Amino acid sequence: MTRNAWHILKDDQSVTVARRVPARFDVVSEAKLPLGDKLRVAQQVRQDLWRALQNQRGFSPVVEVSESDGSLSIRAGGQCDRQVARQTLESRIADLLNDASKRDRWVRFAQRRGGGSRV
Template identity: 85%
Template sequence: MTRNAWHILKDDQSVTVTRRVPARFDVESEAVLPLGDKLRVAQQVRQDLWRALQNQRGFSPVVEVREQGGQLSIRAGGQCDRIVARRALEARIADVLNDSGKRARWVRFARLRNGGSHV
């Protein structure tokens, strides 16, 4: 795998974007968005999560987006290969997921495909 490679794992219910396979959630936080394209949301969340935590040594991001109950359920976090302050790291992940500007951009981006409909 090259340095910039990301794995995209899909099934009927979810899309997972991860640096490593199998994906592992040592730390995580969750959020909910309106329905939209799961892959587009996963990639946008992954990008923002990576930007926020790129200096967290030993951390490999994982983002899972699942359609559930008429909305998108997002689980973001990842694998930690070093000892980390778990609660502090999960709070940083939650900050990314709860940033209103980022959330609005993710929703807009998820609706761009297929004339605004979700896939």
């Protein structure tokens, strides 16, 4: 795997973007967004998650986006190969997922090129 390789796992209900497979959620936070392109949302959240936590040693990001109840459900977090302050890390991820300007950007990006709920 090259340094910039990310794995994209798709099934009927969800899209998962992970640095490593199998994807593992040692830490996780969740959020909801309006319907849009699951892959585009997953890529944007992954990018922001990576930027926010790239200095967290031993951390490998995972973002899963699925459609449920007329919205997109986002699970963001990842694998930790070292001991971490779990609550602190999950709080940082939750803050990222609830950042209004980032959420607005994710929604706009997910609705480009025809929008909808493509996979």
